[in-house]
Amino acid sequence: MATINFGGVDETVITRDEFPLFKAQEFLKDETIAVLGYGVQGPGQALNLRDNGFNVIVGQREDSASWQKAVEDGWVPSETLFGLEEAAERGTIVCYLLSDAGQIALWPTIKEKLTPGKTLYFSHGFGVTFNDQTGIVPPKDIDVILVAPKGSGTSLRRLFVAGGGLNSSFAIFQDASGEAFTKATALGIGVGSGYLFQTDFKKEVYSDLTGERGVLMGALAGIIEAQYQVLRQRGHSPSEAFNETVEELTQSLVPLVGENGMDWMFANCSVTAQRGALDWKGKFREATLPVLNDLYDSVASGAEAKRTIERGSTPDYREKLQEELKEVRESELWQTGAKVRELRSNTTNVEA
């Protein structure tokens, strides 16, 4: 544990220096880690754990495309790849990485496999926090922990392969063994996290649902659509509206923010742009504060969970979702994006 000052606030966190991989390997050497679900987080975490030298097996529905993907990734049927129930039976640490709706559906089956001494691991506080809606109430005699990578499983894997890591939160819901803390941190290091910060299940799910509905995904998509629409309605071409809204954001400016902060990005733009951005950011903050407060209230009241569960459990949900995503993909905005991305590769080969 290291106490690090974050912008004037002291926080106790765990870094890879203090909790090196060999310590995690030693602590978990007698455990079989069963990763249930091979969607987005499943592959990222299972492959990172395997490459980090842990005993890992995968559980997935046999008749699914993801089963095939698991085979392609080197998981061997009947050796390291099993049906969900059998993997849960074999695992001593059960990583419940089905979709949040899938976790509800499978809970009655998985619960039976969680015998005393085992560990149940989540990457989201959803199932446990909203247990009045999910029915996920773990048995009392097991450890229940969480490691939530702050990003897509795709990035978790890519960064790991490149030698980096995504930061993750971790939390303890139940400590039956007295060792849940070390277990959670060892798994956090094992899945390829950058640094680990502690939270609880409720805070994890409240912040995560707010973040993805807000700045990370929902607000981002909405504000992009709004600005593109304004530019187009005022007579600007698709190229101009798209480049000025998305391409410059992703290719030039946000990478600069990631590298060295907002002021660094500002410092690399014209004085004209800086002046305007500093004048306008307050207006955008004030305009969006009420929406973000509504959003947080909707998360905290359980309404977002209710909607996710209700929508997710309709039989034609996946089909409907595909239609919604298709509408986004086929909009003028994102079709322009596809063209612009195609043109990107034409320019990278140009010799100076």
Ligand SMILES: NC(=O)C1=CN([C@@H]2O[C@H](COP(=O)(O)OP(=O)(O)OC[C@H]3O[C@@H](n4cnc5c(N)ncnc54)[C@H](O)[C@@H]3O)[C@@H](O)[C@H]2O)C=CC1
């Ligand atoms: N997608 C991501 O990168 C992130 C996800 N998480 C959390 O990790 C967990 C897993 O999420 P994802 O990887 O996005 O899930 P996903 O939507 O990709 O689904 C994972 C697996 O669940 C299986 N599944 C779904 N419904 C099922 C059912 N009824 N019966 C049996 N299997 C079923 C699918 O076949 C798939 O293999 C969730 O708790 C999520 O909130 C946390 C951080 C990021």
Ligand SMILES: CC(=O)[C@](C)(O)C(=O)O
């Ligand atoms: C990638 C991530 O952490 C999200 C956005 O919260 C999610 O996929 O649920």
Ligand SMILES: [Mg+2]
């Ligand atoms: Mg999320």
Ligand SMILES: [Mg+2]
């Ligand atoms: Mg998240």
